[in-house]
Amino acid sequence: MQTNALVKIDKYALDQITYAKREVLNDEEERDDRLREIQRGMRLGNTHKLPTRIIFETADGEIKETEATIWAVTEKRVLLKNDLSIPIRSIYSVVL
Secondary structure, three states: OOHHHOOOOOHHHHOOOOOOOOOOOOOOHHHHHEEEEEEEHHHHHHHHOOOEEEEEOOOOOEEEEEOOOEEEEOOOEEEEEOOEEEEEEEEEEOOO
16 A cells, blocks of 8 residues: 555545455454554544544545544444445554
């Protein structure tokens, strides 16, 4: 992933995104780290209402970034306000 090619988008545009169908992280340790980052971001969002930077890949291979508060996490998705969500498989990282 090249972070210098990030395209920033507003969180309210997330419902217009088609996300990567594949898992963007190949290494199991990286996936475990990502899940820990997501869960920590959720705790900060629920207790302090702090937004996080979420870096993810779209179906066309673009790397995008948005800033949002993580309210919940399911087995497959990160849930945000206004019924928005991002598939975990598409997320490279969550920056607190």
